[in-house]
Amino acid sequence: MPDSEGNKTLMSYDPDNSFAKILKSELPCIKIYEDSQTLAFMDIMPQADGHVLVVPKESAATIVDLSVDGITACIKVTRRIAIAVQVALNASGVMIVQLNGAAAGQTVPHVHFHVIPRSLDAPLKAHAVTREDPAKLKRLAVL
């Protein structure tokens, strides 16, 4: 779809998306990390135990719309979270996934990085399908 300047956009920003609501404290989250530019929290429909999302506070739908400053802040935190989940969960692998546009599988119109711990003996679950027990998410978050 074209934006206001006639350029094609991968996804329009919706200020009422669930991550925007989490940033405004209108929805709860299990917080892992926060600074002036970013927030990291447990994915409530994890693809693996310890699945964390990193979002910028900037209102941008996709990486194409996000400022260089915003993307830099996000990747620094994403790297820190990757190191943390690896250590906390003794993961033998970590996937970082960042999806832009419905065709790429993006479901929430606020740019986000998935940090997904991986092990050879646990298959990856489908993206954004099954809701996890909040108590289990809280246990993983404090590791």
Add this chain to the structure above:
Amino acid sequence: MPDSEGNKTLMSYDPDNSFAKILKSELPCIKIYEDSQTLAFMDIMPQADGHVLVVPKESAATIVDLSVDGITACIKVTRRIAIAVQVALNASGVMIVQLNGAAAGQTVPHVHFHVIPRSLDAPLKAHAVTREDPAKLKRLAVL
């Protein structure tokens, strides 16, 4: 496996890996972009048309081993490539994937970001399986 300090690492660095050889011009690549810290080139086993890899020049096996400076340089170029492939290929989605450790699907022990254009009508091919016709890669690279 533990590194020299006894910490667990996700993957050991092999200075003879294929991306290190590309960086030393010991192997060819179809170059998309290069600066003092990064190189971007066509993936020879693409998961979709226009699949590009972004690598740091720093010798690091995974994101855990890469410096903050290195990761910052990589994500800035990754964002530029994502914008470029979206425009060049009229892609309706762009996936960014960064895999760490064999358990996450990493096959080359030099940290790299996948930039994969997506469309709703073309299924994603398996990772690192089928070699593409070099002439087709060159045609896509000049778009």
